Amino acid sequence: MGIESKSIWMDGKLVPYEDAKIHVLSHTLHYGLGVFEGIRSYPQANGRGGVFKLDEHLRRLLDSAKMCRMDVPWTHAQLKEAVVQTLRENDMPDCYIRPIIFFGAGKMGLGARDNPVHCAIAVWDWGKYLGDEGIRNGIRVQTSTFTRHHVNSNLQRAKVIGHYVNSVLARYEAVENGYDEAIMLDGAGYVAEGTGENLFACRDGVVKTPPVVNILGGITRRTVIDVLKHDGIQVHEMHFGRDALYVADEVFLSGTAAEITPVREVDRRAVGVPGPLTRRVQDVYNRGVHGEVDWLRPFITNW
Ligand SMILES: *Cc1c(COP(=O)(O)O)cnc(C)c1O
Numbered sequence: 001m002g003i004e005s006k007s008i009w010m011d012g013k014l015v016p017y018e019d020a021k022i023h024v025l026s027h028t029l030h031y032g033l034g035v036f037e038g039i040r041s042y043p044q045a046n047g048r049g050g051v052f053k054l055d056e057h058l059r060r061l062l063d064s065a066k067m068c069r070m071d072v073p074w075t076h077a078q079l080k081e082a083v084v085q086t087l088r089e090n091d092m093p094d095c096y097i098r099p100i101i102f103f104g105a106g107k108m109g110l111g112a113r114d115n116p117v118h119c120a121i122a123v124w125d126w127g128k129y130l131g132d133e134g135i136r137n138g139i140r141v142q143t144s145t146f147t148r149h150h151v152n153s154n155l156q157r158a159k160v161i162g163h164y165v166n167s168v169l170a171r172y173e174a175v176e177n178g179y180d181e182a183i184m185l186d187g188a189g190y191v192a193e194g195t196g197e198n199l200f201a202c203r204d205g206v207v208k209t210p211p212v213v214n215i216l217g218g219i220t221r222r223t224v225i226d227v228l229k230h231d232g233i234q235v236h237e238m239h240f241g242r243d244a245l246y247v248a249d250e251v252f253l254s255g256t257a258a259e260i261t262p263v264r265e266v267d268r269r270a271v272g273v274p275g276p277l278t279r280r281v282q283d284v285y286n287r288g289v290h291g292e293v294d295w296l297r298p299f300i301t302n303w
Contacts, residue, residue, distance in 0.1 A: 002124070005095075007046075009086045009121040020120065027103035029117045032162025034102035035064035038196075038256045041095050041123075041303070043085055044291045049093030050300040052289045054080060056219045057256075058099075064158035065101050070117050084303045086121045096126035096257065097138055102161070129196075129257040130180055135282075138264030138274050139180035141194070143242050144170040148184040148192040151214040159216060167195035181253070182265065183245070186214050190239040197255035200224060201240070201248040202277050208244065211237040218253040220285075223296075227284045230295070233252070233277070242267070250275035252282075260285050 008020035028034035039057045044050040058076050058119040065072045074082070083097060106115040128135045146169050149156060154163055166184075174182035174195075182200035183199065186192040191210055193199050200209045207228055209221065224231045228235050245251055251271050260282040262274035274282075288296035 001123075004182075005090045005092065005123050007023070007086070007089045009060075009082050011023070011118055011120070012082075014086065014089050020122070022102075022118070024103040025105040025108065026118075027108070027112060028161060029102075030108070030158070031110060032165070033068055034100065034161040035061060035068055035070065036098060036100040036159055036161060037061045038159075039083070039097040039099070040126075040256050040289070041093060041097060041264065041290045043093040044300070044302060046302075047093070049087055049095075049303065050137060050289075050291055050302045051083065051087070051097065052256075053219050053223070053299045054083060054301040056222075056299075058083075058218070060159065060217075061099055064155075064160060065160045067155045068160060072117055072119065074119055079121075080301070082119075082121055084257075084301070086123055087303050090123050092123055092125065095123045098122045098124070126257065128261075129255070129259070130261045134180055135199070135259065135261050136274075138262035138271070140178075140265040141181045141183050141263050142174045142177055142179040143267055144173060144182035144184045144195075146170040146173065146182070146184065148186045148214060150187040156214045157212065157217055164196075171195045183242070185242065188239075189221065189241065190230075191242055191245065194253045194255070194258070197253035197258045197261065198224075200252050200254065201245055202250040202275070203244075203248050205277075206231065207233060207235045208240055209235065209237055210239060216263075218255055220256055220259070223285065223288070224254050224260070224281055227281050227288075228277075229286075231280065245269075245271070250278045250279045 007014040041049040103115040171180035193215045198218040245266045246269045253261045262278045
């Protein structure tokens with residue numbers, strides 16, 4: 001398993017994997033202003049692929065670009081067609097999809113405004129982001145010493161390339177300390193999210209998750225809330241401290257890459273084996289993305 005594929009879509013055409021190159025003076029490489037998405041295709045009952053919530057992801061991609069003042073020369077419909085074309089060309093029903101929009105070369109400096117806007121779409125085979133063992137039995141997490149971006153220091157709702165320095169540093173730290181993932185607190189000390197996943201905590205059958213104020217508004221997060229509400233479970237979108245995690249009955253992370261990953265330990269406090277709510281959400285999500293849940297089926301783009 002690697003990140004290689006047959007072709008990558010770049011600015012309107014499919015190019016061989018080896019030829020999908022950019023100039024070293026690309027503006028985004030130097031300053032990090034650019035946006036991306038993480039999407040997944042799953043094998044469906046007919047053996048072909050289906051992309052889960054493609055429209056929602058493309059909408060967020062274009063929203064992210066708008067917030068960053070990037071004029072994207074492609075429409076939602078064109079990008080959708082490009083994703084489908086890339087999937088067909090590579091023939092990978094089960095894969096991760098990475099659209100990225102970035103500024104190319106031309107001018108340097110923070111004030112450069114008219115560099116060309118490029119768009120690429122790559123696909124690759126990506127198994128369980130936080131490990132097979134993690135998704136089955138839960139991962140161990142640590143509160144990070146790195147603070148999540150202050151609500152006014154960045155555009156938290158956007159999936160901006162440069163934001164991820166904060167996440168990568170937190171992830172390195174957690175892994176070097178022997179944990180699987182970091183939990184990041186915001187500037188006020190409230191629980192925000194994982195480095196690339198949203199977070200849910202359950203106690204006595206009631207679920208809490210931080211509001212979309214200073215976190216990335218995850219599409220998986222939204223799906224989890226819908227699944228829980230569908231089951232009649234109360235979900236509170238509210239701020240809470242790390243102590244709420246220490247006494248939770250269940251904690252889990254959600255994201256397109258991580259899917260639904262249970263947490264079994266937070267800062268050396270056992271949260272326990274993945275509990276019934278986590279198992280239930282995992283089950284509906286896993287069946288849903290494969291087209292096996294009626295009310296989630298309209299969210300699948302078959303290709
Ligand atoms: C992408 C991402 C998520 C998860 O979002 P999904 O839409 O569920 O994939 C959560 N937090 C951060 C910081 C992310 O970048």
